[in-house]
Amino acid sequence: MKAVCEYYYPDAVAMSTLQHNVYDKIRKEGGDGDHTIWATSLCSDEITNSFHYFTQKMAGPGPFILGGITGLPFAGVTGMKAFLSHVPTGGKAMIVYGPHIGVTQEGELGKVRRKNRDGHSTCCGSITAALDSIRVHASGVQDDPLDYQQSRVIEHLNAHREDILAADHPVKVATDRAFEAIEQKLERILDQALPDFAGIQVVLVGGIEINTDWDQEDYFDLRTYRWIES
Numbered sequence: 001m002k003a004v005c006e007y008y009y010p011d012a013v014a015m016s017t018l019q020h021n022v023y024d025k026i027r028k029e030g031g032d033g034d035h036t037i038w039a040t041s042l043c044s045d046e047i048t049n050s051f052h053y054f055t056q057k058m059a060g061p062g063p064f065i066l067g068g069i070t071g072l073p074f075a076g077v078t079g080m081k082a083f084l085s086h087v088p089t090g091g092k093a094m095i096v097y098g099p100h101i102g103v104t105q106e107g108e109l110g111k112v113r114r115k116n117r118d119g120h121s122t123c124c125g126s127i128t129a130a131l132d133s134i135r136v137h138a139s140g141v142q143d144d145p146l147d148y149q150q151s152r153v154i155e156h157l158n159a160h161r162e163d164i165l166a167a168d169h170p171v172k173v174a175t176d177r178a179f180e181a182i183e184q185k186l187e188r189i190l191d192q193a194l195p196d197f198a199g200i201q202v203v204l205v206g207g208i209e210i211n212t213d214w215d216q217e218d219y220f221d222l223r224t225y226r227w228i229e230s
């Protein structure tokens, strides 16, 4: 699996390595687990729950969930303000974010083998469905109140329709564009929310989560690690 992941994502590291590296870095930079609360903006897919070491080390019973399908931060400014109001006194905050992509043992992108399920299933299902939509509808789709998150995903990817559909691996390029959309939205949300929380430092940990067969370790291609402060 390692070779397959590294073929597509040469800088990706195993999820356990990523978490240990990030945690050690945060500690060297003045943070500690008991006083650092964390949030995620990851896809709703259960397969994205690979951050067991963070769950063990960081404050709180688990992360504050900012994300919806694809990983876009649908909790918005209100959700971000709620999260920031939970930061331990004198402590810090970490936000882990990004889209995810499956890869099979045979090297097929956008698919994954799940526990006790025959064959492969799509991963990320939301990005794959959005790709199907932009292939058919050049002008995007109507907003559907019963599927509003997916409408936003399609809107973001449709803005890069030509590049995505012309790529050798459309799902890989769509995942890259999704990462940029998630990061830009988070930055805009933080621009609005953070000024209300003077002195709080937030570390952004963003990248692409690479899901492998259910009995193999997942990988993470880290693209952003930086602190911001109000």
Ligand SMILES: [Zn+2]
Pocket (backbone or CB within 6 Å): 043, 044, 045, 069, 070, 100, 123, 124, 125, 126, 127
């Ligand atoms: Zn997904």
